[in-house]
Amino acid sequence: MPLLNQKWDKTFAKSENVEHQKVSFKNRYGLVLVADLYQPKNRHEKLAAIALSGPFGAVKEQSSGLYAQTLAERGFITLAFDPSFTGESGGEPRNVASADINTEDFSAAIDFLGMQPNVDRNRIGVLAICGLSGMALTAATSDSRIKAVATASMYDMSRSISRGYQDSYTVEQRQKVIDYLSQQRWEDAGKGDYALGYHEVPFDENGNIIKGQRVLPETLPENAPTVLAAFYDYYRTPRGFHPRSINSSTAWTATTPISFFNFPMHANIDMISPRPILLIAGENAHSRYYSEDVYKQASEPKELLIIPKADHVDLYDNIKKIPFDKLSDFFQQNL
Structure with a gap:
């Protein structure tokens, strides 16, 4: 449902080519998620849609919102959401993460997008940044409504938390x-x-x-x-x-x-195939090995894109280094 507070409170400038609306919906645990819905202006046909979240510990007003608005400028309906227990989303106690529930949050976003009258529910993908990437991939292993998955500066939080940096x-x-x-x-x-x-x-x-x-x-x-x-x-x-x-x-x-420690993510990553995966990482990113290792594990079709001279955080908001053309082409071709 739409929310009353529509004040612009993002870390990036508002686009004049996109309509923005703050909305809410529930996941299957009954937790209320709050999200920003971005839609290209003056488009009335059914469009492909993308659900976005991340990084881990960030909110929709930061990196995921920038990605969402930019892709909406390119013709997609996009939904940047706060995971359960964080930001404006519900759940008590505050500021707790759950590998299971935060994976479910992506499927709940697909629920919401598929109910919108101007969304083609057969053309929905997900895009995640940093630590929510593992949850996005995991959601796709058990939710075939997700037709394509892209990640940027991926972190596998289960691996990182339970085994330390570089294991x-x-x-x-x-x-x-x-x-x-x-x-x-x-x-x-x-x-x-x-x-x-x-x-x-x-x-x-x-x-x-x-x-x-x-x-x-x-x-x-x-x-x-x-x-x-x-x-x-x-x-x-x-x-x-x-x-x-x-x-x-x-x-x-x-x-x-x-x-x-309890929940190893994307253990069934082979189940995403034949739906495509795009993994984007900076050449100089300390996290690059996560994307490279997932690429080795995943079945075709898959692609690993290394951005020259980029570090991990460059892919949060550096529009000169984030490959929006590639992301747009990937989702246009696969949704």
């Missing part, structure tokens, strides 16, 4: 994380509230778990690692800051990683 956790470290999460549940239950913490649990030089209350620091430390500096430059500066974004302002609940 660097030792078995002992993985067990330490599990023990920490298990004990945290008792702490939360005793307090009747949910502590915040890192969703990708780091270790100090002595092998101890590091705890924190924010995804990104208030100020960027001197000599910060390149990846941290790139994320900070997007989420914590006017470039991409949004007060509802977890990455801009706060952190996930400390026990959020539990779901991602």
Whole structure:
């Protein structure tokens, strides 16, 4: 259903060639999702549609909204949504992620799009950025209404959270994380509230778990690692800051990683075939290996597109590097 608050509150400029409407719908768990619906102006025939979300910890007013509006300018009906428990979408407690429920959110978006009178329900695809990419691919493995899948700067959050960056956790470290999460549940239950913490649990030089209350620091430390500096430059500066974004302002609940230890995503990725997959990654992205490994796992038809001189965050909002022509062609040809 349409919502009353239609104020423009995005991190990107509004297009004069697109109609925008804020809407809501429910997933199959009864949670209300809030989304931005973008439609090309002066088009009255049934059109192909795309559901979008991501990055992990972002909101629809950031990267996914930019992608959605740009693709609407190119003739698609697009829906950028906040996943359950985040942004303007419903669910308690706030700022918790679920590999299962957030995968379901994509199928719920397909439900909504397929009910719109100007959408051709046989021509619906999904596009996800960063950490929601794994959920989009997983949704497509069990939802044949999704006719094509594209990802940008893909992260596999199950792999990242449960095994560390480039699978660097030792078995002992993985067990330490599990023990920490298990004990945290008792702490939360005793307090009747949910502590915040890192969703990708780091270790100090002595092998101890590091705890924190924010995804990104208030100020960027001197000599910060390149990846941290790139994320900070997007989420914590006017470039991409949004007060509802977890990455801009706060952190996930400390026990959020539990779901991602339990739920390996896209385990049945071969079931997407013969529907096509497009994986886009920056040449210099620290996350590039996720797209490359999924490409190896997936069945045809599939394509891996590496963007020269681009890093992970470039594909969030750098319109000179995001391959919108390629994305438009991919969905036009396959929807």
